[in-house]
Structure formats: C-alpha cells, structure tokens
Amino acid sequence: MAAWLADLEGSVEEIATSALGLPGLAVGARHETPPMLHGAYLGLVGPAGAIQIGLAAQPAGCQALAKGLMGMAPEEPDLPESEMADALCEIINIVAGAFKTRLRDRAHPLQMGLPVFITGAIKATEHVAVQVAEVAMGPVAAAVLLVHPRQAGEG
Secondary structure, eight states: OHHHHHHHHHHHHHHHHHTSOOOOOEEEEEESOOOSEEEEEEEEEETTEEEEEEEEEOHHHHHHHHHHHTTOOTTSOOOOHHHHHHHHHHHHHHHHHHHHHHHTTTSOOOEEOOOEEEEEOOOOOSSEEEEEEEEEETTEEEEEEEEEEOOTTOO
C-alpha cells in the first residue's frame, strides 16, 4: 500500500498544479495517525477489495482548496460551508480519476463511489489501516489519506 500512497500523493499534486492553481506538493511526514481535520473521502472498489482516499485540512485550508477550484483569490470572502464541502468533494472526485489512471495496470477495474465530506478523524481498527501523508501545496497544509483493509500480519 505504500506505493499506492505515493500514487495518491502524485495524483493530488497533479490536481493541485492544474485544477487548483497551486505551486505543487511537498510531502512532509508519513504516518498512520489520522489527524482531526475536515475532508472529502471517496471509496474505490476493485478486484483486490475496497479502499477510501481522502484529502483533508483545517477549515482555512479547506477554504483555500475550494477557492482554488473555483478560481477565486485567497483574499475573497470565504465560501459558505456547504459550497466549500461540495468543492472539496469535487476535488477528491478529480483526484480519484487521476489515481485510477495511475493504478490502471495494477488494479483494474476500479469503480468509484460517491464522495462524502467528513469532519473529524478517520479511525483505524483491527481490520482497517490508515496511511497519512502530511503535505503542503504552497501555503496550504493538508493531509492525503489512504484507508484500506489491513494485510495479514499488519499492525
């Protein structure tokens, strides 16, 4: 799954520089402790099972990402929470398309579910693992998350 997290990071970077107008993506720490953030998540189901991908940030980061998608300047007034959540769901939808393309040779076909917006931390369990990459897209701090079934002997 580490390779999949790298593919997810690459997909987020691709969308950050194209659709969001951000200068790229720098990966900080990688770990398995999901942060308490607001974010959009989307399920993908394929031959190997189901996973969730997510993009999460503090409220100001969510606003910055949503404004980027809408072509708004950072100093423009914040979007209403429902519009910001819809924009984050659209961003993770776009990221999922790029992610599917990167995994085409390793996990085909992947079917996308509906994106959801969640406030809070995703919880790892005995059966579910969470991989987190802390990232910066220019001034925007965020987390890229991969939620997947635990492999035998994992964690």
